[in-house]
Amino acid sequence: MTVIFLTSAEFWADQLVNGLTTGSIYALIALGYTMVYGVLQLINFAHGEVFMIGSFAGYGVLVAMGGDDTSGAMIALALVLAMIAASAASMGTALAIERIAYRPLRNAPRLAPLISAIGVSVFLSHLVDDGFLTGRSKYYPSIFPDGALELGPLTISALQIFLMGSSLAMMGGLWWVIQRTKLGRGIRAVAESRDNASLMGIDVNRAIVVTFALGAIMAGVAGVLYGLFYSAIRGSMGFIPGVKAFTAAVLGGIGSVQGAVIGGYFLGLTETVGRELLNEIPGVSLPNQWKDVVAFSLLVLVLIFRPNGIFGQKETKRA
Amino acid sequence: MTHSGKMSRWTWLMAMVALLAIFAVACSGDDDDDSSSAGFTDAGYKTAGLDKARVVTIDGDIPIGISSALTGEVAGLGIPIADSAEVGGEGITIKGKKIKWVREDDLCSPEGGPAAADRLVKANVVAAIGPICSGGTRASLKIFDDAGITHISPSATAGDLTTPTRPEGPYVTFFRVPVLNADEAKAQAQFAYDTLKAKKAFVVFDTDDYGKDLAAEFQKSFKAEGGEIVGTPAGYEKKTTDFKSIIANIKAAKPDVIYQAGFYAEATPFLQQLRADADLKSIPYIGGDGIKNDELLSGAKDAAEGAYLALPGTTGSQFDTYKQKYAAKFKGNADSATFGAEAYDAATAILKALDKVAVEKGGKLEIDLKKLNEEIKKSSFEGASGKVEFQDNGNRAGAVVRLFKVVGGKYVQLEAGKK
Numbered sequence: 001m002t003v004i005f006l007t008s009a010e011f012w013a014d015q016l017v018n019g020l021t022t023g024s025i026y027a028l029i030a031l032g033y034t035m036v037y038g039v040l041q042l043i044n045f046a047h048g049e050v051f052m053i054g055s056f057a058g059y060g061v062l063v064a065m066g067g068d069d070t071s072g073a074m075i076a077l078a079l080v081l082a083m084i085a086a087s088a089a090s091m092g093t094a095l096a097i098e099r100i101a102y103r104p105l106r107n108a109p110r111l112a113p114l115i116s117a118i119g120v121s122v123f124l125s126h127l128v129d130d131g132f133l134t135g136r137s138k139y140y141p142s143i144f145p146d147g148a149l150e151l152g153p154l155t156i157s158a159l160q161i162f163l164m165g166s167s168l169a170m171m172g173g174l175w176w177v178i179q180r181t182k183l184g185r186g187i188r189a190v191a192e193s194r195d196n197a198s199l200m201g202i203d204v205n206r207a208i209v210v211t212f213a214l215g216a217i218m219a220g221v222a223g224v225l226y227g228l229f230y231s232a233i234r235g236s237m238g239f240i241p242g243v244k245a246f247t248a249a250v251l252g253g254i255g256s257v258q259g260a261v262i263g264g265y266f267l268g269l270t271e272t273v274g275r276e277l278l279n280e281i282p283g284v285s286l287p288n289q290w291k292d293v294v295a296f297s298l299l300v301l302v303l304i305f306r307p308n309g310i311f312g313q314k315e316t317k318r319a
Numbered sequence: 320m321t322h323s324g325k326m327s328r329w330t331w332l333m334a335m336v337a338l339l340a341i342f343a344v345a346c347s348g349d350d351d352d353d354s355s356s357a358g359f360t361d362a363g364y365k366t367a368g369l370d371k372a373r374v375v376t377i378d379g380d381i382p383i384g385i386s387s388a389l390t391g392e393v394a395g396l397g398i399p400i401a402d403s404a405e406v407g408g409e410g411i412t413i414k415g416k417k418i419k420w421v422r423e424d425d426l427c428s429p430e431g432g433p434a435a436a437d438r439l440v441k442a443n444v445v446a447a448i449g450p451i452c453s454g455g456t457r458a459s460l461k462i463f464d465d466a467g468i469t470h471i472s473p474s475a476t477a478g479d480l481t482t483p484t485r486p487e488g489p490y491v492t493f494f495r496v497p498v499l500n501a502d503e504a505k506a507q508a509q510f511a512y513d514t515l516k517a518k519k520a521f522v523v524f525d526t527d528d529y530g531k532d533l534a535a536e537f538q539k540s541f542k543a544e545g546g547e548i549v550g551t552p553a554g555y556e557k558k559t560t561d562f563k564s565i566i567a568n569i570k571a572a573k574p575d576v577i578y579q580a581g582f583y584a585e586a587t588p589f590l591q592q593l594r595a596d597a598d599l600k601s602i603p604y605i606g607g608d609g610i611k612n613d614e615l616l617s618g619a620k621d622a623a624e625g626a627y628l629a630l631p632g633t634t635g636s637q638f639d640t641y642k643q644k645y646a647a648k649f650k651g652n653a654d655s656a657t658f659g660a661e662a663y664d665a666a667t668a669i670l671k672a673l674d675k676v677a678v679e680k681g682g683k684l685e686i687d688l689k690k691l692n693e694e695i696k697k698s699s700f701e702g703a704s705g706k707v708e709f710q711d712n713g714n715r716a717g718a719v720v721r722l723f724k725v726v727g728g729k730y731v732q733l734e735a736g737k738k
Contacts, residue, residue, distance in 0.1 A: 014567040022561060068620070130390055137392075137584055139618045142591065157595075230560040232588040232618075237560065272564045279551075288553035288565055289526055301335070304328050 009153035015272050021160050021229065023268020024167035028222035029245035030252070030260035031174060032094075032215025038191040038255040039211045041110065042102065045117040047219060048242020049124035050094045052235065054220030055227045056128065057089030058082035059138055067141040075143050082224050083166075090220030093124075094212045103205075121242075129235030137234045140227035163225045170221050171261055174214060178257060187211050191255070244271075251299055253312025262310060271295040369491060369689045373467060375445060377684040380419035381677075383408070383669060384439035384470070386432070386449030386459070392557060392584045393427040395614050397451050399656035400473055402649040404448045407666025409644045414679045418670070425459075427452040429528075436462040436470075444468065445686050446669045446695075448662060453477035454528040460490045468492060469692040471669065473662035476500045476608075476631065477532040481712040494668075494695060494709050496661040498631030498718040500533040500607075501540075506720035507578070507605050507629050508540035514738055515603050515627075517575035518545075522552035523565060523589065525581030525609075530554075533580035533607045541578075549574050555585065562589045566596055576603045579610060586610040587618040594622040603627065613655045616728055626725045627733075632661060632704045633719040641703040653703075664702035668695055 029051055036044045062070070065078040101120050105113040147158040178184035189197040190207040198204045226241070227233050248267045252259025274294040275286050286294065306312065385404050388397030401422055408418040421442045423435035432455025439447050440462060447463065447470040450456045456475040463470045472480075472495040481493065511517045520541050524534035531554075538548050550572030553565045569577060577593070579586055586606055593599050604626045611628035641663045642653035653659055672694035678685045699708050708716040723730040724738075 008571060011567060011571040014570065015564060018563040018567060021563070134390065134394060136395065136614065137587070137618065139587065139591070142595075148597070226560075230588055231591045232560045232584070234558070236558055240558070272567075285551055287551045288555065288568070291564065297335070301332065304331055 010155070012273075012276075013152075013154040015276055016269070017154065017156050017160055019269035019272035020265065021163055021268070022272065023265035024164050025222050025226055025229075025241060025264075026245045026248045026268050027261045027264025028167050028170060028218045028225075029241055030248040030264045031171070031218045031257065033246050033249040034252070034254055034257060034260040035187070035211050035215050037249070038257075039187060039194075039208055040102070040106075040113075042113050043117065043246065044097075044102075044212075044215075045114070045242070045246075046097050046101070046120040046124065047094075047215065048238030048240075048245070049121050050090045050097070050216050050238075051219040051223045051226075051241060052125065052128065052233070052238035053093045053223070054086035054090035054216075055223030055233050055237065056138070057220070058086035058224035059140055059227055059233060061085045062141050062143065068143065070141070070143045075145065078143065079224075079228075083221050086220035086224045087217040088220070090216040090223065091213045094216035094219075095209060098209065098212045121238075125235045125238060127235070133235060137232045140231050140233065142231065144228055159229060163229055166221065166225060170218055174218060175257065177214065183207075183210055247296075247299060251302060251309055253306075253309030256309070256311040259309055259311030266310075267295060267299070270298050274298060369467065369692060373689075374685055374687045375443070376680075377416065377445070377686060378682075380417045381413055381673065381684065381686075382419045382421050382442055382444045383666075384442065384444035384447030384449070384468075385420055385422045386425045386435040386439060386447060386455070386470075387422070387451045388427040388431075389422065389424040391426050391428075393452070393582060395583070395612055396474075396609070396657055397425075397427060399649075399651055399659050400451055400662045402651055403641070403645060403653070403656055403659035403662040404473065404666045406641060406644045406648055407663040408670055409648060411670055413670065413673050414677050414684055416677075416684055425450045425452070425455045427455060429454040429458040431455055432457075432459040433462055435459070440466040440468060445673070445688065446470065446691060448473060448665045448669070450475065451658075452527075452529060453480060453532065456480055456493075457528060460493055464490050464492045467688050469494070469669075469688070469695055471496060471665040471695070473497065473665045474658040475529075476503070477528045478536070479532070481714050491713070492692060494665075494713045496632075496665050496668075496704065496707065496715055497658060498720060499714065500529070501536045502718040503608060503629050503631045503720050504533055504536035504580075505540040506722065507607070507627075508537055508544055508546070510627070510722055511541060511576050511578070511603075511605055512544040512546050514736055515576055517603065519547050519549045519572075519574045520576050520578050521550050521569050521572050521574035522548060523562075523569075523577065523579045523581070524552060524554050525585060526554040526556055529609065530580045530582075534578070537578050537580065555581075557582070557585065559585055560588045562592045565589075566592055566599065569593075570596070570598055574602070576605060579604070579606045581607070582609040583612040583615040583618070587615055587623075590615075590619045590622040590626065601625070605629075608657060611657060611723060611730065616725065616730075620728070623725045624728070628723045628725070628730070630657065630721045630723065631718070633721060634660065635664075635703050635705040636701045637663075637667075637703040660703035664704050664707050667700065667702055668698045668707060671698065671700065 032047045061082040062078055070078050097120050101116045102113050144159045149156045186202045186207040189202055190204055248263035249260045252263025271291055275291045278284055385401045387401040388394050405420050421444055423438045425431040425435035432450045436459040450459050451474050453475045456472050469492045474497050476497050476499050478499055478501050522534050524530040550568055606628045608630050615623055645651050645653045672691055675694050676690045696709055710716050722733045
């Protein structure tokens, strides 16, 4: 059967790249959700706000380094510093949240820290929106050099390459930390069984703190990439990417690191390409507003057949 | 157990596919006649308005409500509107009584509107200015009407807020000053077709009441001019920042002009992402009045250059008076206060009517809310936004639309027929 597309190859290439770009950001944020769930079985709903704080910290650095007038080698320096500052700010926020809102509830019923997480999320987004910005948005300076790579119908801008590249590098780094270092081994042990890990002499609190910190670093970098690419940032910006990333984590199998990455790309792609594909069916014309309907219907479908997500394992008996 | 579990999953799947198929059929049958079915929703509601309107006695200052967006995304529009309304009462007393302004935050939302209206009714205001947005207004009409309180919106522009069946139909307590979306869209469609010579337009819109209405009116007018709407009009929700997917659709549809109905908070990232695309760097862009705001210029910078925007209404003989008072009291610039002149005129209409209706009795003021409503309807004066008169259905009589272009980081008003 031959498939005849109503729209051009360029269009599909564009949407494919858009899907991968959005997916990269979802994947980076999803990692924070999945790792925290892995060690604490807690849905850290404030993670979207950790991402938001990182984005603002990066914005602060870029503006301080000259904003729109930054040029030449200073751009590279500004970007690196922005990412470091964003990671640091996100990490500080995540650790403070862990200490203030989650640790006192560690032995409470599971719903208590969940509500606490929602509370922190609402508090932070309104603090920034209504407290500092009075509802206005800030806009990232557009300093990233123009230019694009053309491969047949595929056009990828330099910024998109940078975005996808940095997110892959961050994910690679995270994989290395988790799989190859002592710290990572500790985290994996705590994820498997907190009590057993503790009996084996692993500092459980330290492993949990490191987990939050690693997730926050990913979110901070995602915040800068998001700002560079979409420009508008505001206090409420973490909500939708947060929900989408959480969805991606569940889709991939919550608790699974590779699942979060695959889930992120999967959701990013279905969101942009899913509706367009349906529109190729004669007689169907779904407007842009329907893209989330399509993406989330697909999510329900996946979960019907794989309730634990793509990479999820059957919930084992956890004490 | 496992087997039957699988079965029920398949049953689920079949059910969902069937449901989606029904949706798809329902959607493809759903053509453009959305605009005709989007008529007045509360047709069955009999107006309580003037029957409930009572005579109130005022001892202290006269409370008048202002419902506007004071926080949130649209505060940049809402605060100048609220300030401008207050400026309308600057230095004015009614039979020796001062005006007490009661401000409530309606957030420009369908949830915020009724909440603000309730608070204003509880505060015993004699009349109100607002709500600021169409969605909030629609949700608040009944509350004001039930309380018999007349309110004038300075800025709610969706066509179906007023009904042709008035004065018999519902909500005789509602008036509005702005020129409607339909008139604005028509002027912009003519500009696109006649002046810019655009034959194909792509429409992007905010999915709230205002955006949907303005986008539908633009499509109607542009087609009436002889133009074609290409691609599927793309809706987006407030706070959207990712427009890349819509932009890929725009590129595929190859339009001559892009029309956006929405607000500056989303128009800013949209323009930035649009202009970042090499193929769309210089395609003409037209935006509605919700986008014409100074924050667009400071946010989008170079990406806003060359954009065409509109403001319904004009500057009337009282504009300079309003401008001076506004600068003196709130340090604001009336030229960039969208709908500020309309808010000033709404306040003036209420105050002029109050002055005629209020009766002094033993140091107190008696105000008949029914007479106040009738007197507001008879308004006829030269205001800051031109001559203010109301039609039977509560809409403003006469419609003037001004077009602007962003040149060198500033809004420049266009002469008729010029690019």
